[in-house]
Amino acid sequence: MPRKKILLVDDSSTIVMMEKFILRNDPYDLIVATDGEEAVRKTIAQQPDLILLDVVMPRMGGFEACRLIRENAATSAIPIIMVTTRGEAINVETGWVTGCTDYVTKPINAIELLTKVRSLLGDAVQAVAK
Amino acid sequence: MSGGRSYISKAREEQQQYVNSLLHENEKLRAIAAMLESDVLRAEEQHRAATAELQRLLDRFEEIACENKRFADEHQHIEQQSSNLANLYVASYQLHTSVEREGVLTAIQEIVINLIGSEQLAIYERNGDAEFRLAASFGLDRDRITAFVAGEYAVEKLGEGHIFSDPDDRETLTACVPLQVADRVIGAILVFRLLEHKPALQPVDHELFELLSVHASTALYCASLHATATVEG
Numbered sequence: 001m002p003r004k005k006i007l008l009v010d011d012s013s014t015i016v017m018m019e020k021f022i023l024r025n026d027p028y029d030l031i032v033a034t035d036g037e038e039a040v041r042k043t044i045a046q047q048p049d050l051i052l053l054d055v056v057m058p059r060m061g062g063f064e065a066c067r068l069i070r071e072n073a074a075t076s077a078i079p080i081i082m083v084t085t086r087g088e089a090i091n092v093e094t095g096w097v098t099g100c101t102d103y104v105t106k107p108i109n110a111i112e113l114l115t116k117v118r119s120l121l122g123d124a125v126q127a128v129a130k
Numbered sequence: 131m132s133g134g135r136s137y138i139s140k141a142r143e144e145q146q147q148y149v150n151s152l153l154h155e156n157e158k159l160r161a162i163a164a165m166l167e168s169d170v171l172r173a174e175e176q177h178r179a180a181t182a183e184l185q186r187l188l189d190r191f192e193e194i195a196c197e198n199k200r201f202a203d204e205h206q207h208i209e210q211q212s213s214n215l216a217n218l219y220v221a222s223y224q225l226h227t228s229v230e231r232e233g234v235l236t237a238i239q240e241i242v243i244n245l246i247g248s249e250q251l252a253i254y255e256r257n258g259d260a261e262f263r264l265a266a267s268f269g270l271d272r273d274r275i276t277a278f279v280a281g282e283y284a285v286e287k288l289g290e291g292h293i294f295s296d297p298d299d300r301e302t303l304t305a306c307v308p309l310q311v312a313d314r315v316i317g318a319i320l321v322f323r324l325l326e327h328k329p330a331l332q333p334v335d336h337e338l339f340e341l342l343s344v345h346a347s348t349a350l351y352c353a354s355l356h357a358t359a360t361v362e363g
Contacts (some may be wrong), residue, residue, distance in 0.1 A: 110213030
């Protein structure tokens with residue numbers, strides 16, 4: 001069975017490293033993008049199974065990237081988890097409107113992120129069993 | 131007369147046969163009743179055994195459920211510990227990734243924003259024993275920072291060389307982390323308001339403060355040595 005691919009999008013190397021660390025024991029291939037534009041490009045080119053998307057980034061933010069990914073028929077079904085410091089209701093609402101599947105807030109809670117990733121990729125049991 | 135006697139005799143004979151057949155039937159029914167009684171006893175015995183087995187299984191089920199919950203709690207605890215260690219590992223790694231001053235200051239800011247959860251912070255450096263000079267800040271207007279640092283309260287706390295945090299004061303100063311090299315306070319990180327969705331500092335945040343107090347100061351110190359060496363070189 002091919003390994004699931006996750007695209008990590010964040011301009012902060014601290015967050016990318018944290019996400020890699022959290023996901024390191026599960027059988028995923030991790031790809032990295034550091035802004036919204038790169039995220040959209042890599043999503044089209046590599047067709048990841050899941051995207052972890054930061055909100056505030058240079059060049060193109062997460063909400064805009066999410067909207068573009070949803071508008072493209074080839075990428076519209078890919079689940080997107082927004083990773084944001086902005087937990088306030090209004091920003092969460094914007095996330096849902098732009099089409100994100102779920103969201104987690106920074107600082108990232110490892111258990112929460114793992115649970116959501118496993119649940120969306122539908123391999124919770126295998127991941128735990130591993 | 132003899133016809134009448136013969137009739138009576140025949141009737142008695144038939145009656146006797148009937149009685150015999152009834153006795154025989156009765157005997158059979160008694161045997162069946164005894165058999166059924168024994169079946170009932172056996173069934174009752176089996177029922178008692180099954181009830182006991184059911185109770186044993188229920189007890190075992192409860193035991194396993196408790197054990198399962200204990201393992202789940204332990205698993206969660208280990209995951210939490212692993213997550214805390216990940217925080218410390220990532221912070222430590224990021225602090226020592228760069229020998230450039232700007233790189234170190236960026237790493238400190240990212241750690242406070244992304245791992246501790248505050249978008250209002252200021253980093254100070256101390257020139258000898260003189261006052262604390264602002265090195266970098268995020269999410270604050272400069273007047274507020276200057277006014278705050280000029281106040282005796284923060285300076286006094288920094289001079290003590292202890293990490294200070296006030297869980298009840300979310301609007302002003304949440305934590306003050308002295309940057310120390312060999313017991314000398316060379317700077318400080320002031321953390322102001324925490325993010326909206328973060329109600330309070332967690333135990334791992336205090337560990338991160340401890341780590342920053344030692345490793346951020348060492349990283350800044352190395353960066354200044356590197357800068358001096360580069361200029362001299």
